[in-house]
Amino acid sequence: DSGVTQTPKHLITATGQRVTLRCSPRSGDLSVYWYQQSLDQGLQFLIQYYNGEERAKGNILERFSAQQFPDLHSELNLSSLELGDSALYFCASSVSGGNNQPQHFGDGTRLSIL
Amino acid sequence: GIQVEQSPPDLILQEGANSTLRCNFSDSVNNLQWFHQNPWGQLINLFYIPSGTKQNGRLSATTVATERYSLLYISSSQTTDSGVYFCAVGWYGTASKLTFGTGTRLQVTL
Numbered sequence: 001d002s003g004v005t006q007t008p009k010h011l012i013t014a015t016g017q018r019v020t021l022r023c024s025p026r027s028g029d030l031s032v033y034w035y036q037q038s039l040d041q042g043l044q045f046l047i048q049y050y051n052g053e054e055r056a057k058g059n060i061l062e063r064f065s066a067q068q069f070p071d072l073h074s075e076l077n078l079s080s081l082e083l084g085d086s087a088l089y090f091c092a093s094s095v096s097g098g099n100n101q102p103q104h105f106g107d108g109t110r111l112s113i114l
Numbered sequence: 115g116i117q118v119e120q121s122p123p124d125l126i127l128q129e130g131a132n133s134t135l136r137c138n139f140s141d142s143v144n145n146l147q148w149f150h151q152n153p154w155g156q157l158i159n160l161f162y163i164p165s166g167t168k169q170n171g172r173l174s175a176t177t178v179a180t181e182r183y184s185l186l187y188i189s190s191s192q193t194t195d196s197g198v199y200f201c202a203v204g205w206y207g208t209a210s211k212l213t214f215g216t217g218t219r220l221q222v223t224l
Binding site for chain 1: 144145147149155156157159162164200202204205210211212213214216217
């Protein structure tokens with residue numbers, strides 16, 4: 001058990017809809033990261049938050065947004081969903097914002113767009 | 115950006131065999147992690163090893179940062195070792211993101 005909690009585990013929805021994925025980091029971790037794993041793109045970094053502030057952005061679509069709340073949990077919002085958004089979405093957390101420390105991954109949310 | 119290459123892409127072993135998985139990266143790193151993705155999709159953190167050698171049971175890993183590669187050794191493989199093994203690196207030239215390799219798919223048969 002990594003200590004990172006993601007909900008829901010599975011999500012099935014239709015094109016054009018909007019969903020919210022939730023992540024609770026390990027106790028004491030200030031940084032949260034979101035990654036997307038799709039069949040054609042592999043595992044890709046989307047966005048990082050550190051102590052409530054956006055720290056780094058990767059290949060995140062404009063239809064996607066995220067935030068980190070004062071209690072440090074994070075949400076990833078995906079809107080105007082397309083078939084190609086079907087993927088496994090992972091949240092990870094680390095103690096601080098630097099990359100010289102391990103990231104701990106949750107079990108992921110599997111999103112299926114019908 | 116940094117390039118991460120893993121080899122071999124696929125590996126089939128009989129139970130009890132040993133194997134070595136390789137990860138090459140194209141620039142200096144200050145984070146390197148090995149993960150096992152099991153058939154249920156969970157990413158299990160195996161090692162945080164930006165340099166040096168670590169061992170955990172039947173698994174061990176070595177990173178030679180100056181030569182830009184890391185090796186993951188699996189000894190006495192078991193069917194539960196099946197899945198995909200990913201190497202991921204954190205690069206000095208970026209923020210805190212991990213860049214993942216394309217993985218080695220391992221199948222252990224009886």
